Amino acid sequence: MNERSVSVGQSILAESASRAEEFRARMTEAGTFVVNLMSSPGSGKTSLLEATAQRLGDTYRLACLVGDIATNRDSDRLRRYMPAVQLTTGGACRLEPPLVEAGFQKLGLDQPADFLFIENVGNLVCPASFDLGEHMRIVVLAVTEGDDKPSKYPKAFRTSTACVLSKIDLLPYVPFQIDSAIADARSIRPDLEFFPLSAISGKGLDFWLNALIHYRNSRILNGCTK
Ligand SMILES: Nc1nc2c(ncn2[C@@H]2O[C@H](COP(=O)(O)OP(=O)(O)OP(=O)(O)O)[C@@H](O)[C@H]2O)c(=O)[nH]1
């Protein structure tokens, strides 16, 4: 790679970072707490958002943007519970700020949301490199994926505030040690918080929901920094 191509790449990343910063500032101003969910395909992001919206939707104004390479399947699922816009990337392995801004416009909200959830494209690699203007990044790791994954995909865990350990109803059937997964992830990010839960059985959801509300209150109402 020559010097010129490096500087072009740097300027694109710098522009993306500054757009993300502007979006975050706008959302903070509006009282909207933005959560970016990342995981491998099928770890349970949409199911977690369905379960979350079913429980928070009566008290809070919710909205979501859903990234996928193709199809509107996830936004069709989530629109039953909250305004949802599908962001189809046409092949790109992650969301980027311009697509998030366009999707947010398309939501056409009459009133600002209290929570804006962004479900990233199913992938533990590329999404980790792009700030979307979120206040909080969550990595979801399903117990079916193996407890050795954090160190294999370190950036996703290093850049996240918390980790949802999903599908814990399947723990009796898979060789997944929660303590090992936590130790592995904390070797990368010592302050990572964990939420073991099942979107199907509902176990662990209350702890997750209370934490989400607490994070929003700290950041939006009390103005804590990221
Ligand atoms: N047993 C069990 N299955 C779950 C749980 N959460 C999700 N699933 C199942 O896992 C599969 C994938 O769930 P999704 O919510 O679509 O996963 P996703 O991460 O949104 O998938 P992509 O958007 O394709 O990356 C579905 O068959 C869900 O029913 C859970 O807590 N327990």
Ligand SMILES: [Mg+2]
């Ligand atoms: Mg999904």
